[in-house]
Amino acid sequence: xxxxxxxxxxxxxxxxxxxxxxxxxxxxxxxxxxxxxxxxxxxxxxxxxxxxxxxx
Numbered sequence: 320x321x322x323x324x325x326x327x328x329x330x331x332x333x334x335x336x337x338x339x340x341x342x343x344x345x346x347x348x349x350x351x352x353x354x355x356x357x358x359x360x361x362x363x364x365x366x367x368x369x370x371x372x373x374x375x
Contacts (some may be wrong), residue, residue, distance in 0.1 A: 323350050 327334060329347050333343045 320350050320354055 323346075327343070332340065334346070
C-alpha cells in the first residue's frame, strides 16, 4: 500500500481513469480492495516440512 501511495502522490494531480480525475479516497479504496484480494488468494510458495524431517 505504501508504494502505491507514493506513486499516487508523485503523479498527483495528473491521475486519470477514462479521462476523469481519480480522488484520493477512490484510490485508497482500490488499494484496500486489491490488498484484500491478494491476502485472500495468496498461498505459501512451498508447503512446510514435516516436523520429523525438520529435526534431522
